[in-house]
Amino acid sequence: MKYLSKAVLALAFTGAFSFLSQAQEAVENNQQDFDEFMDRSGNPYRSASGVPGPDYWQNEADYEIKATLDDKAHTLSGEITLSYTNNSPDELPFIWLYLEQNRFTENSRGYLTTPIDGNRYNGDIDGGYEISNLEAKTGRSTSSKHLINDTRMQVWFDKPIKANGGTATVSMNFTYNIPVKGMDRMGRLDVEDGTIYAMAQWYPRTAVYDDIEGWNVEPYLGAGEFYLEYGDFDYEITAPWNHIVVGSGELVNERKVLSSKLRDRLDKARKSDETVTIIGEDEINDASLRAKQDGTLTWHFKMENSHDIAFASSKAYIWDAAKIDLPSGKDILAQSVYPKESAGNDAWGRSTEYSKQSIEHYSNKWYEFPWPVATNVAAEIGGMEYPGLNFCGWKSKGASLWGVTDHEFGHNWFPMIVGSNERRYAWMDEGFNTFINYYSTKDFGEYPASLNKTRNLTGWFKSETREGIDTYPDVTNLRNLGMTAYYKPGIGLLMLREYILGHERFDNAFKSYIKTWAFKHPQPKDFFNHMENVAGENLSWFFGNWFYGTGNIDLAIEGVKQNRDGKGFIITVANKGEVPMPVKMKITYQDESSEILTLPVEIWQRGDSWSHLVDTDKAPKSIEIDPDKILPDVDYSNDSWPAESFYQN
Incomplete structure (x- = not known):
């Protein structure tokens, strides 16, 4: 230990006692917002890193x-x-x-x-x-x-x-x-x-x-x-001879239930990027296309590694199909069945095209579709998903048909591949799916993708009747279900990718989560742990407040003033909401140049106000929090600073 003189020791003790004297009045901080909000420790079944444990x-x-x-x-x-x-x-x-x-x-x-x-x-x-x-x-x-x-x-x-x-x-x-x-x-x-x-x-x-x-x-x-x-399915559906039956999985007895003409058309569809008609509108009642003309037919399907199956049957179907190209090089089949009332190029005539686009996007971006057929069925159902098969509204057209088709096929990833508990945690399938739908729709490009318009929803975020994401779906007020199960968790992932982690870190973690829990049963803590471990970020402040509370985001610029020595300026920001966030600001200078300044979320551990010195010779013209408008900030009137007030502060 270095030698200290008596004088230095005296000064040190004086300073220590001075510090202790001042510390009698505790300074409040916001550490509680950053503490663990649930027990996320590991055990032999589920690791603290968010992967299945050795005894899973x-x-x-x-x-x-x-x-x-x-x-x-x-x-x-x-x-x-x-x-x-x-x-x-x-x-x-x-x-x-x-x-x-x-x-x-x-x-x-x-x-x-x-x-x-x-x-x-x-x-x-x-x-x-x-x-x-x-x-x-x-x-x-x-x-x-x-x-x-x-x-x-x-x-x-x-x-x-x-x-x-x-x-x-x-x-x-x-x-x-x-x-x-x-x-x-x-x-x-x-x-x-x-x-x-x-x-x-x-x-x-x-x-x-x-x-x-x-x-x-x-x-x-x-x-x-x-x-x-999960398990394997081997199932047979016996229906009237003039019905077409489609089901989850693969039809394994085509030669017994389809005429040679229909088999030839299906073979053509399996090689075609364009939609091929299997049964046209003018052929719905053409008995010559059926494998027999009386009695019944038994349709035999198989599906591996699935947790459910569904099917549809009717004599009223138009039927068309096309090839889906998977990233592994494998080709599978997209197909649609619908009545003539749903036909048309502005309606179900594009269903197979939409299905192909949706499956190919998710397979390339997140995880490859694992089953041999993807089927879209027109029915008196707004939209409902089952492994490899959807029921979508028979009157849907245009953007509406794209939206419901893409959403229901997205569910093949959540919760069909990643088998979360929908009955308890609707947000782990509906919210995650709403999130990936946003990017699929952007990729398709024909219809608007609106999940990023988060500030259009601030009315709900400020509503006194809002509920938390963690509310069980059967308990949630149905007026809130769209937000608690779909939009709020979807926005949560959007903020993680676009505002908090960035694309590369988020994608690494999210893809890893899907791959790790494919055909398994993750719990919420498995998702939280996995995202944190792969992204390399403690996100308790976000997961706890956003997914397990009803608090809101409200970042503000409280003031901008020149530094005392005349060099640079000081921005004072405040966290007026309950959910802390990093503060991303766009600073535009008088010379019209601009830069992005990001203050880490840890500034809010110390309190609700923070001042930052921008060391520059330039004078600011305007400052704006969240310039890309990703955050559902409930009071965006305080998110910007006008230049007129700069030299008045």
Whole structure:
């Protein structure tokens, strides 16, 4: 240690006591805005770096289904065999399945929690499952014990499914009335040439057993969507001979259900960048194009590594298709089916073009589309997504049709590839998808992309009835759902990419998140941890305040004055809102030159006001916070400084 004289020591002690004397009055800071807002520590299942831990597991559900569509009685009947693999460390004496057609009964929780004046999630009440011949097997033991409660079914085994790879099978028969109004997710539509059947949530589906909740068994009410196990599907749909059936996955028996003429047209479409007509408007009722002229046909589909399937069936379809080019060099098929009422070059005649553009964009920018076919179906449904297949409004045209097609196909990335829990965290699929839709629409270039017009939404941000992103979708006021599930989280990612992290750091992290959690079940903390670790930034101040609160952004310029020595000038900025942000400013000088100055978010750890010296010989003409208008600043009247007041301060 260096030697200190007595005089120096005396001065040091005097200064120390002076400091201690002044410290009796604590100075407030904003550190609480920067502290961790939730427990994001790691464990053997989920690492603190936002990747699956060394002991991460998830169970698997493989399905074999044979179903028959009766277009006279409007019923669907079938038999299902579920092969379940228990990769968890726990023995399972039972499993839970979802019976979501039970939502369409007069005593369902979903119906009884629907307001008298209705909402988007109206549904028929003359449906519901009839289940028979249930058998649950583990090894040689068989059980038929089960319990149905609303939209859930608990199936018990005579002997538990063993942990760490034990298997079981569950088989049963089912039948139900197909609703006309299926909560804007599925149902029936009558058009001149027949009925369109849009079939979703159409078979008993396995609930997720995970390391967070155990069994995830929230009832199907309406706004909350889905959380399902991944597996392989082998399914057959028997329909009237004159129907065209499209479904998730790949049609594997084309020769049995399609005439040679239709097969030739499909082969042409698989090689074409332009849309090829498979069945034209004047051919809808041409029996010679069908594989047979009476009875029924059974359409056989397979899909690997998916958590769901949907299908559509009708004799009223126009059908067209084209090739999708994937970045790996692989070609897959885009196809659309729609009635003649939806036809036209300003309407569904462009659906396949839109589908191809959407899938190619997301595949090149984020992660390659993993399935062999992408299908767009016109139906009496505003817009609803299932793996590899959409239902979109049959009256949609132009920008509206592009928007809904692009949005529903975007859902193949969230939550079909990245399998988040939609029923709890709508923002992890709707918000993320809204974000990637913005760039897809910009890339397409024909229609406006508006997510960046954040200041158009400040009325909602200031509303006293606003709710947080973390509000469960089934609890959220439906007037707020569009913001809490879609726009606010989408804007959050937009701010991360365009304002906080920049394109390269954000893209590295976001692509890594998708790749890391593809076909797995991430939780919110996995997303937060992963983005921080790959981007190399502690973002607790942002994630906590934006995703888990109702606070707002309000940055302000409080003053600009000359420095005392006459060189340069001092800008004083303030954080008048609850969400701290870096302060990006455009300074324009009297000589019309300009520069961008960015003050880091850490200035707000010390308080709500900060002064910065701009060391320059130039005089400022104007200063503007957030010149690209990315932030939804709730009071942008204080975001700029006019030159007239400079020498008056």
